Amino acid sequence: NRGRSGGMRRLVHLDMKGAAPRAAYLAEVLPLLRALGATGLLLEYEDTFPYAGPLGPLRAPHAYSPGEVRAVLSQARAQGLEVVPLVQTFGHMEFVLKHKEFAHLREVKVFPNALNPHKEESRALVKAMIDQVMALHEDVKWFHIGCDEVYYLGEGEESKQWLQQEDNTPEKLCLSHIKAVASCVASSYPAVTPIVWDDMLRGMSEETLAESGVPQLVQPMIWDYAADLDVEGKVHLIEKYRRCGFSKVWFASAFKGATGVNQSLILIGHHLKNHLQWLEVASKSPADVLEGIALTGWQRYDHFSVLCELLPVAIPSLAVCLQTLKNGGYSEKVKENVEELLGMSNLEIDTFMSTSLGTFPGSNILTLVTQVSFYLKSSVDELLERNRYVTGWFSPYHRKRKMIHPIIMHHFQPDAVSLLSKWNAVVQDLQAAMEQVFHTCTIEEWMEENVYPSLQKLQQVVDDLDEAIKAQN
Numbered sequence: 001n002r003g004r005s006g007g008m009r010r011l012v013h014l015d016m017k018g019a020a021p022r023a024a025y026l027a028e029v030l031p032l033l034r035a036l037g038a039t040g041l042l043l044e045y046e047d048t049f050p051y052a053g054p055l056g057p058l059r060a061p062h063a064y065s066p067g068e069v070r071a072v073l074s075q076a077r078a079q080g081l082e083v084v085p086l087v088q089t090f091g092h093m094e095f096v097l098k099h100k101e102f103a104h105l106r107e108v109k110v111f112p113n114a115l116n117p118h119k120e121e122s123r124a125l126v127k128a129m130i131d132q133v134m135a136l137h138e139d140v141k142w143f144h145i146g147c148d149e150v151y152y153l154g155e156g157e158e159s160k161q162w163l164q165q166e167d168n169t170p171e172k173l174c175l176s177h178i179k180a181v182a183s184c185v186a187s188s189y190p191a192v193t194p195i196v197w198d199d200m201l202r203g204m205s206e207e208t209l210a211e212s213g214v215p216q217l218v219q220p221m222i223w224d225y226a227a228d229l230d231v232e233g234k235v236h237l238i239e240k241y242r243r244c245g246f247s248k249v250w251f252a253s254a255f256k257g258a259t260g261v262n263q264s265l266i267l268i269g270h271h272l273k274n275h276l277q278w279l280e281v282a283s284k285s286p287a288d289v290l291e292g293i294a295l296t297g298w299q300r301y302d303h304f305s306v307l308c309e310l311l312p313v314a315i316p317s318l319a320v321c322l323q324t325l326k327n328g329g330y331s332e333k334v335k336e337n338v339e340e341l342l343g344m345s346n347l348e349i350d351t352f353m354s355t356s357l358g359t360f361p362g363s364n365i366l367t368l369v370t371q372v373s374f375y376l377k378s379s380v381d382e383l384l385e386r387n388r389y390v391t392g393w394f395s396p397y398h399r400k401r402k403m404i405h406p407i408i409m410h411h412f413q414p415d416a417v418s419l420l421s422k423w424n425a426v427v428q429d430l431q432a433a434m435e436q437v438f439h440t441c442t443i444e445e446w447m448e449e450n451v452y453p454s455l456q457k458l459q460q461v462v463d464d465l466d467e468a469i470k471a472q473n
């Protein structure tokens with residue numbers, strides 16, 4: 001088991017659909033990923049790929065330039081990291097189908113998530129996206145074509161008609177599109193094997209899968225991010241996939257982005273358990289079935305949702321998970337390796353509170369995000385909601401009319417001013433730290449979600465105090 005798990009491919013998933021790191025930060029992180037035991041990267045560019053020509057609208061303002069993509073890829077190559085690009089070609093195409101230029105290719109008119117699989121133009125779109133991504137990549141062995149969570153499939157007008165024909169089912173509709181995309185990859189790039197997320201395939205009968213011809217074309221990536229993942233169930237699923245004709249499978253675990261849509265900090269223990277379960281699945285599966293594992297690091301649940309844990313915040317979790325996979329289990333020794341590689345004196349596995357400073361790229365962001373997430377809201381709420389001088393003598397009624405009892409100036413104002421200046425300083429440090437790693441749009445988004453609600457509440461009270469005192473004088 002140790003030998004086998006130690007030998008498996010370990011791809012780190014970089015999800016760029018939110019908080020995409022600057023290329024310079026990636027250049028700093030890649031050698032660390034290599035040292036921690038990554039063998040490759042699963043790159044989900046989403047709207048950060050420099051799509052051009054008719055695909056120009058897909059490209060976000062903060063997208064990487066072709067030169068930046070080439071630089072990251074050549075740094076990955078220099079580190080010996082194999083790159084697997086990922087392009088969504090069926091579900092989760094929000095970043096494409098939200099644009100007016102492509103809205104007519106939606107499966108259901110009002111929902112931008114899924115592609116209409118009946119249109120020739122849909123296949124041409126997907127082919128153009130794959131071709132542009134492939135044009136910047138060299139020596140690709142696998143290409144991930146997504147195909148997870150194809151919600152509302154079968155609910156479009158053309159699908160409804162198609163489903164009325166005898167023997168047609170939503171499952172066959174799904175498989176026929178996967179087959180079309182996979183065949184397109186195979187014919188343009190014969191050396192490349194397509195990978196698909198397996199959730200749409202899981203519940204299908206062996207017969208349906210086998211007859212579709214899909215198992216000969218793609219490798220399924222079986223994903224499960226739970227700490228209590230059902231090992232026996234996974235082994236049975238792998239056996240079923242094999243009987244249908246899939247020769248190899250991939251696993252997908254998670255080191256972040258899987259425990260809460262608005263999560264800001266990480267409980268490493270959760271992700272460690274998830275990886276230990278996957279190691280057990282590997283040890284109980286046939287030796288030659290497993291192609292590798294992708295450690296997913298979701299940055300949003302989908303294109304429209306809020307940001308979850310930032311990459312620098314998740315590096316300790318990623319480190320523990322990679323080292324656990326590499327060593328076939330978790331031990332004191334693994335913990336020491338991680339602490340040494342990250343320059344952390346003490347790694348906390350079973351709490352969200354990270355107390356030790358690290359020396360890894362972006363470790364200052366982890367420290368500051370920890371402070372903000374633990375104490376900003378609670379300290380402001382404590383001051384404003386549980387202080388009897390405020391609740392008794394500086395209510396919204398008083399604030400609106402600028403009425404103030406001198407007691408407030410003695411017993412509350414100094415605390416409010418000092419708390420505000422403390423948090424302003426922390427936020428300024430965080431802003432500066434984030435500027436090294438992220439584009440302005442990410443910093444704005446994270447601050448608006450996680451900092452401003454409490455900070456502005458505090459600022460408002462300090463402003464109201466000033467005005468009331470001025471009015472009184």
Ligand SMILES: *[C@@H]1O[C@H](CO)[C@@H](O)[C@H](O)[C@H]1NC(C)=O
Nearest residue numbers: 261262263264265373449450
């Ligand atoms: C996430 O949202 C919930 C409400 O749904 C809120 O109670 C919680 O504080 C939020 N967490 C973070 C980290 O913002």
